[in-house]
Amino acid sequence: MxxxxxxxxxxxxxxxxxxxxxxxxxxxxxxxxxxxxxxxxxxxxxxxxxxxxxxxxxxxxxxxxxxxFQDYLIRTYRGFLDRRRAARPQEEYSEPTPEEWRDFQQHFELRKVSLGTCGRPYVTPCKHEHACFSEPAIATRGSG
Incomplete structure (x- = not known):
């Protein structure tokens, strides 16, 4: 045919x-x-x-x-997370302490600069003090 x-x-x-x-x-x-x-x-x-x-x-x-399909993506991702978590020690998935939570929230406050938000990763120090004001290569995300 x-x-x-x-x-x-x-x-x-x-x-x-x-x-x-x-x-x-x-x-x-x-x-x-x-x-x-x-x-x-x-x-x-x-x-x-x-x-x-x-x-x-x-x-x-x-x-x-x-x-x-969106539901397939979600099911696949959740399945991956479940398998990953099953392979790791349970204590790695404990609730954060109040101090850990404050540190995490504080990080985002510290990333706010006049040009927007600093793009450096969580818990990393800034090696370029004030460079984001003069160096376009240092990434900032605008606040608006």
């Missing part, structure tokens, strides 16, 4: 369903769309050789096929 024949069958089937897109137009689909759906489902389902199955020479090509 040719791709054109499959396309005609799909068009007729979609026409019979009466499905419409957000603009109210008849829903359109191509046989190639099923490759994208397969790639997304295969990778989401843990099929690590999806690129090989699809005949792609590089993973970049397969990545372009994937539709990443």
């Amino acid at each position: 040719s791709e054109a024949a499959v396309k005609r069958l799909m068009d007729r089937t979609l026409e019979c369903t009466g499905l419409r897109d957000q603009a109210g137009e008849p829903l359109l689909c191509t046989p190639h769309d099923f490759r994208r759906m397969f790639a997304t489902e295969a990778v989401a389902g843990g099929v690590h050789i999806a690129a090989r199955i699809l005949g792609h020479k590089t993973l970049t090509t397969t990545q372009a096929y994937l539709a990443v």
Whole structure:
């Protein structure tokens, strides 16, 4: 069966369903769309050789096929965090002490400068006292 024949069958089937897109137009689909759906489902389902199955020479090509959904991202990230936390000692995940919390909050107060907010990482000293006022290479984020 040719791709054109499959396309005609799909068009007729979609026409019979009466499905419409957000603009109210008849829903359109191509046989190639099923490759994208397969790639997304295969990778989401843990099929690590999806690129090989699809005949792609590089993973970049397969990545372009994937539709990443917000709920999938959240589930994957939470799963990663759960596995990571299970591998670490429980005491690393204790509640901060009042002193630790004050230090953390104080850090953000100390980062405020007249040009905006200093971009240095948390708990790092400033080696460039007042350089952010004269050196454009020292990153600050505007406050507005």
